[in-house]
Amino acid sequence: MAYTxxxxxxxxxxxxxxxxxxxxxxxxxxxxxxxAAAAMGRVVFAALPNVQATTFIAMxxxxxxxxxxxxxxxxxxxxxxxxxxxQGPWTPWQMLAWGLAGASAGLIKRxxxxxxxxxxxxxCLLWGYFFGWIMNLWYWSSFVRPLNxxxxxxxxxxxxxxxxxxxxxxAILYYYFGEGFIxxxxxxxxxxxxxxxxx
Amino acid sequence: xxxxxxxxxxxxxxxxxxxxxxxxxxxLLVLTLIxxxxxxxxxxxxxxxxxxxxxxxxxxxxLFLKGGLFMTVPIMIINPLVSKAGATILWRGPSxxxxxxxxxxxxxxFYGAVMSLRLLDVISxxxxxxxxxxxxxxxxxxxxxxxxxxxxxxxxxxxxPAMIRHLENIKEIQLVRGxxxxxxxxxxxxxxxxNLIYILLLSSLEDSMEIAEAMHARAFGSGRxxxxxxxxxxxxxxxxxxxxxxxxxxxxxxTVKGYGVMNFYPRLGPAYSRGDMRMxxxxxxxxxxxxxxxxxxxxxxxxx
Numbered sequence: 001m002a003y004t005x006x007x008x009x010x011x012x013x014x015x016x017x018x019x020x021x022x023x024x025x026x027x028x029x030x031x032x033x034x035x036a037a038a039a040m041g042r043v044v045f046a047a048l049p050n051v052q053a054t055t056f057i058a059m060x061x062x063x064x065x066x067x068x069x070x071x072x073x074x075x076x077x078x079x080x081x082x083x084x085x086x087q088g089p090w091t092p093w094q095m096l097a098w099g100l101a102g103a104s105a106g107l108i109k110r111x112x113x114x115x116x117x118x119x120x121x122x123x124c125l126l127w128g129y130f131f132g133w134i135m136n137l138w139y140w141s142s143f144v145r146p147l148n149x150x151x152x153x154x155x156x157x158x159x160x161x162x163x164x165x166x167x168x169x170x171a172i173l174y175y176y177f178g179e180g181f182i183x184x185x186x187x188x189x190x191x192x193x194x195x196x197x198x199x
Numbered sequence: 200x201x202x203x204x205x206x207x208x209x210x211x212x213x214x215x216x217x218x219x220x221x222x223x224x225x226x227l228l229v230l231t232l233i234x235x236x237x238x239x240x241x242x243x244x245x246x247x248x249x250x251x252x253x254x255x256x257x258x259x260x261x262l263f264l265k266g267g268l269f270m271t272v273p274i275m276i277i278n279p280l281v282s283k284a285g286a287t288i289l290w291r292g293p294s295x296x297x298x299x300x301x302x303x304x305x306x307x308x309f310y311g312a313v314m315s316l317r318l319l320d321v322i323s324x325x326x327x328x329x330x331x332x333x334x335x336x337x338x339x340x341x342x343x344x345x346x347x348x349x350x351x352x353x354x355x356x357x358x359x360p361a362m363i364r365h366l367e368n369i370k371e372i373q374l375v376r377g378x379x380x381x382x383x384x385x386x387x388x389x390x391x392x393x394n395l396i397y398i399l400l401l402s403s404l405e406d407s408m409e410i411a412e413a414m415h416a417r418a419f420g421s422g423r424x425x426x427x428x429x430x431x432x433x434x435x436x437x438x439x440x441x442x443x444x445x446x447x448x449x450x451x452x453x454t455v456k457g458y459g460v461m462n463f464y465p466r467l468g469p470a471y472s473r474g475d476m477r478m479x480x481x482x483x484x485x486x487x488x489x490x491x492x493x494x495x496x497x498x499x500x501x502x503x
Contacts, residue, residue, distance in 0.1 A: 028414070040363070040399065086263070150298055
């Protein structure tokens with residue numbers, strides 16, 4: 001239960017930080033559109049085993065719009081898609097995992113501005129596994145005792161095939177399409193910042 | 200996929216104030232996570248099932264439980280394999296790197312079974328949430344504390360079905376142009392599907408600018424919001440809220456006093472005692488109040 005409370009607190013802090021930020025109507029609309037597109041990512045690739053375009057879109061959004069918006073895109077995508085697919089105990093953890101994927105992409109751009117295509121591809125690959133490990137956390141913390149590293153490793157081993165497909169999907173999506181998506185999103189993000197004043 | 204998971208049926212439990220519905224659901228969830236006694240977990244399962252039945256959601260519940268049963272398998276496997284705290288050893292296996300010698304104890308098997316029951320409880324409670332609370336009602340609650348986040352969620356929820364329809368149109372156009380979505384290698388498939396998202400993204404981003412202008416025209420960001428949709432609290436809501444609060448407090452007090460908690464290691468502790476059963480009966484009677492009201496609302500006109 002302690003882990004669930006921590007997850008809920010992280011979500012609350014990140015939502016509050018978006019709330020306190022000076023998001024304009026354009027930014028709110030853009031985040032909403034990207035969230036819906038990320039949610040769609042779960043539907044579009046449903047035919048391919050565990051290829052989740054949601055992670056890729058949340059990360060691209062975070063990379064262009066910054067950590068707070070990236071988090072919102074990922075977290076909102078999880079919540080919104082589950083309004084249609086069914087909410088479950090996994091929803092808060094999906095919100096956290098996809099939110100952190102988006103936020104971390106924004107942070108990595110700030111820390112390593114010249115990370116490049118290969119660097120980001122590798123980072124997206126890693127997030128396929130991080131996502132799985134975060135999702136394993138609720139499973140491990142709520143239903144397995146004793147809470148030791150061996151039990152967590154066992155939980156991760158049981159999900160390694162799903163996580164590997166997710167990681168490979170992320171890497172392929174970013175390597176082939178990441179730059180194109182970023183270019184388009186940057187263009188709209190710049191348009192969003194333009195204000196015309198008539199005197 | 201174009202429709203919300205929630206379906207409005209005009210039932211009593213769906214008409215409750217969202218605060219009352221959420222308080223009831225949260226109470227069930229917290230009690231499920233604090234109790235380890237299988238009788239208590241079975242009791243909570245029964246209460247949740249009663250509410251699901253009152254919401255005419257048995258078919259949906261069946262779907263959730265089928266998925267849940269699949270998820271219980273790793274719990275049943277991992278617990279016995281990693282726990283070495285049980286005293287009654289049923290099987291000694293080989294020694295594995297990281298895990299050491301594998302031993303399966305009766306206590307760990309029992310713990311895995313009880314935790315599987317807890318998982319089914321949690322899944323049932325979320326099933327109840329899905330069929331009981333309209334997303335808009337939950338969003339209305341959120342927007343008082345987090346207006347921008349609630350707005351993002353509302354907009355995205357409205358856009359999602361529209362995007363699915365738009366995606367179908369784009370897919371049809373691609374099919375007419377000769378794109379075969381089922382054929383080709385893995386990379387070619389990804390390429391085709393990503394093109395779909397790419398086109399969808401471009402048109403949606405254009406739409407976002409129009410949404411922003413509409414929001415701006417309606418004075419978004421000019422100051423504090425002045426209009427909210429308020430749901431009134433009716434007597435039935437107060438009764439359900441009071442029942443949920445009483446059950447939560449009783450459950451918390453019971454846990455402090457040692458009720459509802461079972462020891463699994465090193466040897467199984469007792470699961471049954473008179474005090475435990477009395478406490479369970481008290482809790483179940485409190486948690487059944489919303490379902491009883493729902494039954495009364497349907498069959499007895501004095502409840503309406």
